[in-house]
Amino acid sequence: MPSPFTSLRSRLARAGDFGRRKSSALRGLPPLHDLLELTARVGYGARGFVYLSVGLLTLLGAVDFAGDAVSARGALAWLADTPFGRLWMMAVGIGLCAFVMWRVLQSVFDADHQGTSLEGLSQRMAQAFSGSSYAILAFTAFHFMARKPETTKAADVEASRERAQTVMSLPLGDEILMAAGAALFTLGLVTIRRAWHEDFTEYLACSAKTSRRVAPLARAGYVARGLAYLPLAILIILAGWNSRSSQVSSFGSALDAVERQPGGAWVLAAAALGFMAFGVFSFIEARFRRIRPPRDLNPL
Template sequence: MGFAAWRALQAIFDADRHGTSPKAWAIRTGQAISGVIYGGLALWAFELLDEFEDIGEADEEAKANSMAAAAMALPQGDLLVLLAGLVMIGFGVGNIVQGLAQDLGKRLRCSDEFSRWVVPLGKIGYGSRGLAVLPAGLFLIVAGLDAQSSDARSWGGALQAVEQQPYGSWVLGLMAVGLIAFGLFGFVEAAFRGIRPPPEIC
């Protein structure tokens, strides 16, 4: 929830001082979407704590199908599900591009030598995080196009579908290593990231 709140500060108050150019608004929109996704993950985690038990695989898939069915029952519901899938795809692709193109070291207040060691963790991590959400987004797009809520998958179910493909276990293993790298880079950012809030906030 703390990370989701930080994303809100970035998007609403321009905590990173991106400005108001079209590119800046695109970045801040991406930050807002990221905040919504992480807020949803946090609420899901709180729900698990409240129930004092893990949700089984079948229950998790049934919940994903039920949510998709509820969305499709709304006017233009299939388009809403399709849009949700496109948002997830955009989030995933954006993370991959961020890992490949963004200079992650410029926002760290640490030595150049240390930065050279930790920036690859961030690049691998952002790319892996992007790849991890793509399967769920693709299933939502298929569900929206077919107007079949049964095509929707939870995040775990989507990754399980990847595992069932040739070399899928290797793909998931590499993805897991990448997500660990993202977590480690998060600790580095917590310690060394420079934050320059706009003067009106200070």
């Protein structure tokens, strides 16, 4: 007996076929499987664009050419203030929504066939967390499309401190804040570990020679992402330990603090290059990744 998830996907496919038969406007639309693949590729491209922008702006800040280190939100704010900023935000927002949809298919419906083993479930949980963060970023892009960003880095820091103060006002709030910082620190370490232990070319449909050439881009990107989490995580832990929300900072400000240390500009420049490498690898995934939409909408 087919599961209700299988029936749902079959109904969606039949509805698409019926619409194409009845409407000439819908006749040119590809099948559901191809639409899901296109959605995933657009999503990877949007992710690549965001990371490439973050890396470029951070690199310019590291060499004192323009501004400071920025987060993904900061990069969107900068793009929103450029000519055609609203068009940029619409394109990025739609692309990120496409990537969120693909993350849902990966995490909930196991599009990558990770299974329900402990390792597979942990991978799917990581994909779900990633999807939620990109959903927030997509909302930010649409918000900037409707209303030009007026926030500064100081305002971002103040908003982070207000959220920290809200957490600290709860019962065991200091401990909760410390746990959140520890979780972020652990995420950074896990991301760095993935850089050395994961085969990032496993899902690429390209030659072995091309895979060997692009794998270092993914490893550099994951190392940069993992290291970037650590300064902010430490500040959050210290804020909870000392019961001082004023010690909490934003992602960009935490990287600025790294830059102010001896040799920090070189570290920040290396991180920026890593972000850019991850952006380029995301474009490669948009082109070569094996996209395998689930055959049925069954979480198990």
